[in-house]
Amino acid sequence: MTRHTKRPQGDFISRRAFLGMAAGAACSPALLTRARAAEAGAPEAPAKLEFPIMDLHVHLDGSTLDKVLEISKERGIQFGIVEHAGTKENKYPVVLSSDAELKGHMARLEGKPAYKGIQAEWTDWMGCFSSEVLSQLDFVLTDTMTFPGKDGRRVKLWENTEPIGDRETFMDRYVDWHVEILDKEPLDILGNTSWLPAPLAPDYEKFWTAKRMTKVFDAALKHQVALEISSSFKLPKLHFLKAAKEAGLKFCFGSNGRYPNMGKLDYSLEMAKVLGLGKSDIFVPAPPGQRAADRRGSGRQPQAK
Numbered sequence: 001m002t003r004h005t006k007r008p009q010g011d012f013i014s015r016r017a018f019l020g021m022a023a024g025a026a027c028s029p030a031l032l033t034r035a036r037a038a039e040a041g042a043p044e045a046p047a048k049l050e051f052p053i054m055d056l057h058v059h060l061d062g063s064t065l066d067k068v069l070e071i072s073k074e075r076g077i078q079f080g081i082v083e084h085a086g087t088k089e090n091k092y093p094v095v096l097s098s099d100a101e102l103k104g105h106m107a108r109l110e111g112k113p114a115y116k117g118i119q120a121e122w123t124d125w126m127g128c129f130s131s132e133v134l135s136q137l138d139f140v141l142t143d144t145m146t147f148p149g150k151d152g153r154r155v156k157l158w159e160n161t162e163p164i165g166d167r168e169t170f171m172d173r174y175v176d177w178h179v180e181i182l183d184k185e186p187l188d189i190l191g192n193t194s195w196l197p198a199p200l201a202p203d204y205e206k207f208w209t210a211k212r213m214t215k216v217f218d219a220a221l222k223h224q225v226a227l228e229i230s231s232s233f234k235l236p237k238l239h240f241l242k243a244a245k246e247a248g249l250k251f252c253f254g255s256n257g258r259y260p261n262m263g264k265l266d267y268s269l270e271m272a273k274v275l276g277l278g279k280s281d282i283f284v285p286a287p288p289g290q291r292a293a294d295r296r297g298s299g300r301q302p303q304a305k
Helices: 015-024 029-037 065-075 099-109 167-184 201-207 210-222 238-247 266-275
Strands: 054-058 078-085 114-120 139-142 146-148 154-156 226-230 251-254
Touching: 054 114, 054 139, 054 226, 065 078, 065 114, 078 099, 078 139, 099 114, 146 167, 167 210, 210 238, 226 266, 238 251, 238 266, 251 266
Parallel strands: 054 078, 054 251, 078 114, 114 139, 226 251
Antiparallel strands: 146 154
């Protein structure tokens, strides 16, 4: 769970700009440590993390692969490079929409110290690619921030809150949307996990009830999907993360970074320490044959000759 669309100046803000502002507003680790330590029942943070640090939500928008890999080396964080993938109805600097385009993305990363990923868009992206080519990716990431309006059209909830109406009713539909995506799409990572539209965000804990979280957790566990701890949004919040850990979910870290902000994982790392995450709690891209695209037989099937 990162989107950009052409709109007149003064209209809705693009998701790219929105996320950039969110990243810039990130709390310092020291402030987060004090805040989290005050929460009852929070485990004591270990002195250091016992696993290699990865940022699996890195975009190349407005930069070059060489510059991004320099940051990876400087910060000692391995990156997962993602491009948006789906039909050309999705408007981003790069949208991969065919096997040839996806192969080009992977070829550029071949032999480089970075994982190859995509950020899948909407629900029709699988028809753009063959199963054979999809299975060559290290991981597939998506989010739930584009939502079906009542007429079925895609609505970008960070721009347009028109579908909300009654907030409890919307929240139930939104949780069902999470489950539908997890059930139907060959995902390795759910990005921007637990994000809420602006009218609901101030009451995060009210809307993310135990029952709603459990529905999402059950679907993620069933399909072996990891939850991203997003440093751009500072989400999920601690009560959601504690429940997810208790449920047995795996986690990964994401900056949603554009140059030079990739690898800025203060919130992700602080939450890992507060939760006491260990190596077994962290998602690592699986080897060929064990990825979601392999397990779930996704993508276009080859035509009979």
